[in-house]
Amino acid sequence: MKKMLVVGASLIILAAFFGVMAMTLSFGSPKMTDMDDYFLRHGQEQTGSNNECTAVVFDFRGFDTLGESTVLFCAIVGVALMFRKMQGGEEYEDE
Amino acid sequence: MRMSKIVRTAADILYPAILIFGLYVVAHGHLTPGGGFQGGAVIATGGALVIVAYNYKEVTGWLKKNVLMGQEVIGLFGFIGVGLLALAFGQVFFFNYLAGSGSLFGMPVPYGINPGELNTAGVLPLMNFAVGIEVWGGLTIVILYMLSGLEKEGC
Amino acid sequence: MLWNLPFITVVVLTFIGLVTVLLKKNIIKILLGINILESAVNLFIVALGYREGGVAPIFTLAPSELMVLPTPQALVLTSIVIGVATSALVLSFAMVLQKKYGTVDIDKIRRLHG
Numbered sequence: 001m002k003k004m005l006v007v008g009a010s011l012i013i014l015a016a017f018f019g020v021m022a023m024t025l026s027f028g029s030p031k032m033t034d035m036d037d038y039f040l041r042h043g044q045e046q047t048g049s050n051n052e053c054t055a056v057v058f059d060f061r062g063f064d065t066l067g068e069s070t071v072l073f074c075a076i077v078g079v080a081l082m083f084r085k086m087q088g089g090e091e092y093e094d095e
Numbered sequence: 096m097r098m099s100k101i102v103r104t105a106a107d108i109l110y111p112a113i114l115i116f117g118l119y120v121v122a123h124g125h126l127t128p129g130g131g132f133q134g135g136a137v138i139a140t141g142g143a144l145v146i147v148a149y150n151y152k153e154v155t156g157w158l159k160k161n162v163l164m165g166q167e168v169i170g171l172f173g174f175i176g177v178g179l180l181a182l183a184f185g186q187v188f189f190f191n192y193l194a195g196s197g198s199l200f201g202m203p204v205p206y207g208i209n210p211g212e213l214n215t216a217g218v219l220p221l222m223n224f225a226v227g228i229e230v231w232g233g234l235t236i237v238i239l240y241m242l243s244g245l246e247k248e249g250c
Numbered sequence: 251m252l253w254n255l256p257f258i259t260v261v262v263l264t265f266i267g268l269v270t271v272l273l274k275k276n277i278i279k280i281l282l283g284i285n286i287l288e289s290a291v292n293l294f295i296v297a298l299g300y301r302e303g304g305v306a307p308i309f310t311l312a313p314s315e316l317m318v319l320p321t322p323q324a325l326v327l328t329s330i331v332i333g334v335a336t337s338a339l340v341l342s343f344a345m346v347l348q349k350k351y352g353t354v355d356i357d358k359i360r361r362l363h364g
Contacts, residue, residue: 049216052307075335
């Protein structure tokens with residue numbers, strides 16, 4: 001009974017904190033846009049593509065895409081390793 | 096288990112159409128919304144449709160696991176190779192050495208709002224193809240391995 | 251209060267996701283809570299980059315010259331793919347655990363093989 005009271009009280013405090021934070025943000029006018037103004041003004045002649053999102057993902061920020069491809073590759077190798085059949089003895093791999 | 100004849104026929108007709116639409120989304124990544132990751136997910140959805148409609152033993156006859164794993168490895172190493180090739184031209188890693196020059200994808204782009212040209216944007220279409228092939232192989236092989244893990248216990 | 255509607259949605263989704271991860275006992279339900287948390291964070295990052303009356307940042311036959319910011323969309327692309335990789339791994343763990351222990355209740359999967 002006491003555990004439920006403590007859990008309920010902490011959840012209410014968390015919800016109040018989140019609610020106060022959601023009210024103070026303004027939607028529709030971002031504060032600092034210097035980097036994105038540079039990307040939108042010079043992106044077309046420096047990379048030569050019409051799509052600004054693809055230019056940012058693959059050309060201006062290519063290292064993030066390299067890291068993400070590596071994470072996807074390692075996760076898929078991990079899934080393939082979980083479903084392997086062991087020859088001979090099933091769970092105990094002694095000599 | 097096999098689905099009925101209507102479902103199997105519909106999956107047979109729809110799979111090439113989904114494949115071509117996914118490759119279109121990958122190839123026009125520098126002109127319209129899309130790109131490597133989105134197009135690869137579309138093609139993997141087509142593969143999932145074929146896997147759902149047929150038996151497991153028949154699907155392993157067509158979509159082999161070694162070919163899909165090889166596709167994924169070729170995609171990742173192609174992406175790194177295109178970036179490393181910029182070192183041979185004397186620039187930094189991941190430099191766009193084909194934009195604006197006269198070779199493969201190198202037409203200069205007119206400034207402002209324009210109907211798009213496919214011949215532009217340098218290294219970006221090559222990177223789009225590499226990432227699209229990697230995501231295609233990767234997502235299809237996850238579905239195949241999970242299905243093979245179910246079949247062993249007969250659940 | 252309605253002008254802040256995307257941020258209020260983010261708060262509600264974060265709250266639901268946190269409560270599910272902390273209080274449920276089934277592995278599949280905990281995984282669904284992790285997915286809801288990731289959707290809330292992606293929505294927050296994309297909603298930060300909106301300009302009033304702006305269109306998509308693509309120059310092919312664009313209606314006007316005022317465009318939204320393209321950088322948050324690039325970060326969210328990476329985050330969605332990492333979410334897919336995490337979900338695939340946790341699902342394969344759940345399948346192997348069910349085969350070995352016979353249940354997916356985390357209160358009963360507490361012994362280590364010695």
